[in-house]
Amino acid sequence: MPQAPADDLFANDPAAPQALPLGAQAVLLRGFALAQADALVQCVQHIATHAPWRHMQTPGGQTMSVAMTGCGPLSWISDRRGYRYAAHDPLTGQPWPAMPQAFLQLAQAAAQQAGFAGFQPDACLINRYAPGARMSLHQDRDERDMDAPIVSVSLGLPAMFLWGGATRAERPLRVPLQHGDVVVWGGVDRLRFHGVLPLAPGAHPTTGDCRINLTFRKAR
Numbered sequence: 367m368p369q370a371p372a373d374d375l376f377a378n379d380p381a382a383p384q385a386l387p388l389g390a391q392a393v394l395l396r397g398f399a400l401a402q403a404d405a406l407v408q409c410v411q412h413i414a415t416h417a418p419w420r421h422m423q424t425p426g427g428q429t430m431s432v433a434m435t436g437c438g439p440l441s442w443i444s445d446r447r448g449y450r451y452a453a454h455d456p457l458t459g460q461p462w463p464a465m466p467q468a469f470l471q472l473a474q475a476a477a478q479q480a481g482f483a484g485f486q487p488d489a490c491l492i493n494r495y496a497p498g499a500r501m502s503l504h505q506d507r508d509e510r511d512m513d514a515p516i517v518s519v520s521l522g523l524p525a526m527f528l529w530g531g532a533t534r535a536e537r538p539l540r541v542p543l544q545h546g547d548v549v550v551w552g553g554v555d556r557l558r559f560h561g562v563l564p565l566a567p568g569a570h571p572t573t574g575d576c577r578i579n580l581t582f583r584k585a586r
């Protein structure tokens with residue numbers, strides 16, 4: 367048997383930690399959530415029984431292709447009146463479901479790993495991409511505390527992420543995101559433009575025919 371070179375020893379080990387810098391204060395933690403992924407998806411399904419998936423309207427009157435729900439004290443909503451964080455789900459009139467311990471622990475562990483100790487998210491927006499769903503280039507600037515990072519967890523089908531610059535004009539890099547990947551970005555990278563290309567169809571053992579993305583934020 368030919369011997370694998372020493373630097374390839376972990377090439378096929380899904381548990382091998384890999385931190386890929388995307389910017390001065392943005393890092394992709396490949397597979398960071400893999401061990402918890404099934405449990406996270408079960409939590410998402412439970413959350414969606416209380417706060418159903420919905421396609422929000424933009425202030426311009428477009429219907430978003432991504433279905434959303436959320437949990438935590440706050441979650442992000444959009445309608446014809448604008449974007450904002452809200453304590454209640456406008457569909458049910460109820461408070462958002464509580465943030466599961468497993469969500470909070472993972473978000474805090476990832477933030478710490480990326481150099482943002484003490485991250486206390488108060489909002490988790492949950493995005494569901496069916497084939498063809500996309501997110502056009504935007505900045506996340508509805509949070510009051512721009513010093514806190516955002517932690518993103520990718521589950522299920524892979525997606526091509528667009529990692530842009532400080533202005534819309536900068537041509538974005540393409541970053542493939544896979545099941546279990548976690549991205550943390552803050553500081554000087556906090557206001558970068560970003561988006562997601564239309565999801566390709568496929569089948570994933572954990573999520574079936576979709577991609578789910580969790581984003582943890584400090585909104586207030």
Ligand code: MD3
Binds near residue numbers: 392
């Ligand atoms: C990866 N969501 O909800 S995750 C959003 O995949 C949002 O659903 C996207 O943008 C999603 O506001 C993106 C967050 C993210 C942001 C910047 C990145 C992931 C990144 C930069 C490089 C790689």
Ligand code: FE
Binds near residue numbers: 505560
């Ligand atoms: Fe975003």
